[in-house]
Amino acid sequence: MNYERGTGQGIHFCDFDGTLTHDDSFIRFLWFAVPFPGLVGGGIVLIFRFLALIVAGNWSKGAGKAAVLSVFFKGKTDREIEALGADFCQKKIPAMLRTALLEQLKNVHRKGETVVIVSASPDLWLRPFCADVGFGLLCTELEFVAGKFTGQFATPNCNGPEKALRIQSAYPLHTFDKIMAYGNSKGDEAMFELATKVFKF
Secondary structure: OOOOOOOOOEEEEEOHHHHHEOOOHHHHHHHHHOOHHHHHHHHHHHHHHHHHHHHOOOOOHHHHHHHHHHHHHOOOEHHHHHHHHHHHHHHOHHHHEOHHHHHHHHHHHHOOOEEEEEEEEEHHHHHHHHHHHOOEEEEEOEEEEOOEEEEEEOOOOOOOHHHHHHHHHHOOHHHOOEEEEEEOOHHHHHHHOOOOEEEEO
8 A cells, every 4th residue: 555655653553352461351341240159050041142243143253242241231321331441451461461562562662663552342441451552552442421431332343444444533644754564364354454564463
Protein backbone atom coordinates (compact mmCIF):
# COMPACT_ATOMS: atom_id res chain seq x y z
CA MET A 1 0.00 0.00 0.00
CA ASN A 2 1.15 3.57 -0.62
CA TYR A 3 1.00 6.24 2.06
CA GLU A 4 1.67 9.95 2.03
CA ARG A 5 4.89 10.87 3.79
CA GLY A 6 4.09 11.25 7.44
CA THR A 7 5.68 12.38 10.66
CA GLY A 8 8.78 10.19 10.46
CA GLN A 9 7.41 8.16 13.36
CA GLY A 10 5.90 4.73 13.49
CA ILE A 11 2.70 3.28 14.84
CA HIS A 12 2.56 -0.26 16.19
CA PHE A 13 -0.66 -2.30 16.31
CA CYS A 14 -0.34 -5.42 18.45
CA ASP A 15 -2.82 -8.23 19.00
CA PHE A 16 -3.02 -9.40 22.61
CA ASP A 17 -3.97 -13.08 22.98
CA GLY A 18 -1.38 -15.42 21.52
CA THR A 19 0.77 -12.50 20.40
CA LEU A 20 1.65 -10.34 23.38
CA THR A 21 0.65 -13.27 25.60
CA HIS A 22 1.40 -16.98 25.44
CA ASP A 23 -2.15 -17.93 26.42
CA ASP A 24 -5.75 -16.92 25.86
CA SER A 25 -6.64 -14.32 28.47
CA PHE A 26 -10.42 -14.81 28.10
CA ILE A 27 -10.33 -18.42 29.32
CA ARG A 28 -7.85 -17.54 32.05
CA PHE A 29 -10.14 -14.73 33.23
CA LEU A 30 -13.11 -17.06 33.55
CA TRP A 31 -11.09 -19.49 35.67
CA PHE A 32 -9.91 -16.57 37.80
CA ALA A 33 -13.21 -14.75 38.26
CA VAL A 34 -15.80 -17.56 38.48
CA PRO A 35 -15.76 -20.21 41.24
CA PHE A 36 -15.68 -23.79 39.94
CA PRO A 37 -19.31 -24.62 40.84
CA GLY A 38 -20.37 -21.51 38.94
CA LEU A 39 -18.36 -22.59 35.91
CA VAL A 40 -20.08 -25.99 35.91
CA GLY A 41 -23.58 -24.55 36.26
CA GLY A 42 -22.89 -21.81 33.75
CA GLY A 43 -21.45 -24.33 31.32
CA ILE A 44 -24.73 -26.24 31.27
CA VAL A 45 -26.65 -23.03 30.57
CA LEU A 46 -24.19 -22.13 27.81
CA ILE A 47 -24.79 -25.40 25.96
CA PHE A 48 -28.40 -24.34 25.39
CA ARG A 49 -27.43 -20.72 24.63
CA PHE A 50 -24.97 -21.88 21.98
CA LEU A 51 -27.50 -24.29 20.46
CA ALA A 52 -30.09 -21.52 20.28
CA LEU A 53 -27.63 -19.24 18.48
CA ILE A 54 -26.71 -21.99 16.01
CA VAL A 55 -30.34 -22.94 15.30
CA ALA A 56 -31.24 -19.28 14.76
CA GLY A 57 -28.29 -18.85 12.41
CA ASN A 58 -26.79 -16.19 14.67
CA TRP A 59 -23.63 -18.00 15.73
CA SER A 60 -20.33 -16.13 15.57
CA LYS A 61 -17.28 -15.88 17.80
CA GLY A 62 -18.53 -12.54 19.04
CA ALA A 63 -22.01 -13.88 19.81
CA GLY A 64 -20.52 -16.85 21.64
CA LYS A 65 -18.24 -14.61 23.68
CA ALA A 66 -21.12 -12.30 24.58
CA ALA A 67 -23.18 -15.31 25.68
CA VAL A 68 -20.39 -16.47 27.99
CA LEU A 69 -20.02 -13.07 29.60
CA SER A 70 -23.78 -12.72 29.91
CA VAL A 71 -24.17 -16.03 31.73
CA PHE A 72 -21.44 -15.31 34.26
CA PHE A 73 -21.48 -11.54 34.72
CA LYS A 74 -24.78 -10.00 33.55
CA GLY A 75 -26.18 -7.66 36.18
CA LYS A 76 -22.89 -6.98 37.91
CA THR A 77 -22.13 -3.32 38.47
CA ASP A 78 -19.47 -1.44 36.57
CA ARG A 79 -17.45 -1.20 39.78
CA GLU A 80 -17.62 -4.95 40.35
CA ILE A 81 -16.57 -5.68 36.77
CA GLU A 82 -13.77 -3.12 36.83
CA ALA A 83 -12.47 -4.52 40.13
CA LEU A 84 -12.42 -8.07 38.72
CA GLY A 85 -10.59 -6.90 35.61
CA ALA A 86 -8.02 -4.89 37.55
CA ASP A 87 -7.40 -7.76 39.97
CA PHE A 88 -6.92 -10.22 37.09
CA CYS A 89 -4.63 -7.78 35.30
CA GLN A 90 -2.44 -7.37 38.37
CA LYS A 91 -2.30 -10.99 39.50
CA LYS A 92 -2.39 -13.09 36.32
CA ILE A 93 -1.49 -11.08 33.21
CA PRO A 94 2.23 -10.55 34.02
CA ALA A 95 2.99 -14.29 33.95
CA MET A 96 1.22 -14.64 30.57
CA LEU A 97 3.20 -11.98 28.71
CA ARG A 98 5.92 -12.42 26.10
CA THR A 99 8.34 -10.21 27.99
CA ALA A 100 10.72 -9.66 25.06
CA LEU A 101 7.94 -8.34 22.83
CA LEU A 102 6.53 -6.21 25.63
CA GLU A 103 9.94 -4.63 26.24
CA GLN A 104 10.34 -4.00 22.51
CA LEU A 105 7.02 -2.18 22.40
CA LYS A 106 7.82 -0.23 25.55
CA ASN A 107 11.12 0.86 24.00
CA VAL A 108 9.53 2.23 20.83
CA HIS A 109 6.87 3.91 22.95
CA ARG A 110 9.57 5.62 25.01
CA LYS A 111 11.07 6.89 21.74
CA GLY A 112 7.82 8.66 20.95
CA GLU A 113 6.17 6.11 18.65
CA THR A 114 2.56 5.06 19.11
CA VAL A 115 1.70 1.59 20.41
CA VAL A 116 -1.87 0.29 20.32
CA ILE A 117 -3.25 -3.02 21.56
CA VAL A 118 -5.92 -4.25 19.14
CA SER A 119 -7.83 -7.17 20.59
CA ALA A 120 -11.07 -9.11 20.49
CA SER A 121 -10.82 -9.56 24.25
CA PRO A 122 -12.97 -7.33 26.47
CA ASP A 123 -11.80 -4.04 27.89
CA LEU A 124 -12.28 -5.06 31.52
CA TRP A 125 -8.69 -6.30 31.88
CA LEU A 126 -7.11 -4.74 28.79
CA ARG A 127 -7.95 -1.20 29.89
CA PRO A 128 -5.99 -1.37 33.18
CA PHE A 129 -3.12 -3.14 31.40
CA CYS A 130 -2.84 -0.46 28.71
CA ALA A 131 -3.20 2.33 31.25
CA ASP A 132 -0.29 0.86 33.19
CA VAL A 133 2.09 0.60 30.21
CA GLY A 134 0.87 3.71 28.39
CA PHE A 135 -0.41 1.98 25.23
CA GLY A 136 -3.51 2.87 23.25
CA LEU A 137 -6.36 0.37 23.13
CA LEU A 138 -8.91 -0.81 20.58
CA CYS A 139 -10.93 -3.78 21.78
CA THR A 140 -14.35 -5.27 22.41
CA GLU A 141 -16.18 -3.13 24.95
CA LEU A 142 -18.87 -4.18 27.39
CA GLU A 143 -22.24 -2.43 27.57
CA PHE A 144 -23.44 -0.93 30.84
CA VAL A 145 -26.85 0.61 31.44
CA ALA A 146 -27.60 2.36 34.73
CA GLY A 147 -24.24 1.14 35.99
CA LYS A 148 -24.92 -2.57 35.35
CA PHE A 149 -23.57 -4.95 32.70
CA THR A 150 -26.31 -5.79 30.22
CA GLY A 151 -24.70 -9.01 28.98
CA GLN A 152 -24.11 -7.38 25.58
CA PHE A 153 -21.24 -5.60 23.86
CA ALA A 154 -21.22 -1.85 23.37
CA THR A 155 -19.07 -2.31 20.25
CA PRO A 156 -18.76 -5.04 17.63
CA ASN A 157 -16.39 -7.91 18.45
CA CYS A 158 -12.96 -6.47 17.60
CA ASN A 159 -11.72 -9.27 15.38
CA GLY A 160 -11.06 -9.82 11.68
CA PRO A 161 -12.23 -6.93 9.46
CA GLU A 162 -13.47 -5.07 12.53
CA LYS A 163 -9.85 -4.64 13.66
CA ALA A 164 -9.02 -2.76 10.46
CA LEU A 165 -12.20 -0.66 10.68
CA ARG A 166 -11.47 0.36 14.26
CA ILE A 167 -7.86 1.24 13.41
CA GLN A 168 -8.83 3.34 10.41
CA SER A 169 -11.50 5.16 12.41
CA ALA A 170 -9.14 5.97 15.27
CA TYR A 171 -5.83 6.80 13.57
CA PRO A 172 -4.86 8.85 10.46
CA LEU A 173 -2.54 6.20 9.03
CA HIS A 174 -1.27 8.46 6.24
CA THR A 175 0.56 10.54 8.85
CA PHE A 176 2.85 7.66 9.83
CA ASP A 177 5.88 6.50 7.84
CA LYS A 178 5.91 3.05 9.46
CA ILE A 179 2.84 0.98 10.28
CA MET A 180 3.81 -2.18 12.15
CA ALA A 181 1.37 -5.00 12.90
CA TYR A 182 1.92 -7.92 15.28
CA GLY A 183 -0.42 -10.90 15.29
CA ASN A 184 -0.83 -14.65 15.29
CA SER A 185 -4.09 -15.63 13.61
CA LYS A 186 -6.55 -15.15 10.77
CA GLY A 187 -8.31 -12.63 12.97
CA ASP A 188 -5.33 -10.33 12.44
CA GLU A 189 -5.13 -10.53 8.65
CA ALA A 190 -7.23 -7.41 7.98
CA MET A 191 -4.93 -5.53 10.35
CA PHE A 192 -1.91 -6.92 8.50
CA GLU A 193 -3.26 -5.44 5.26
CA LEU A 194 -2.88 -1.95 6.72
CA ALA A 195 0.75 -2.44 7.72
CA THR A 196 4.03 -1.64 6.04
CA LYS A 197 5.66 -4.43 8.09
CA VAL A 198 4.12 -7.50 9.71
CA PHE A 199 5.38 -9.68 12.55
CA LYS A 200 3.66 -13.07 12.89
CA PHE A 201 3.86 -15.19 16.02
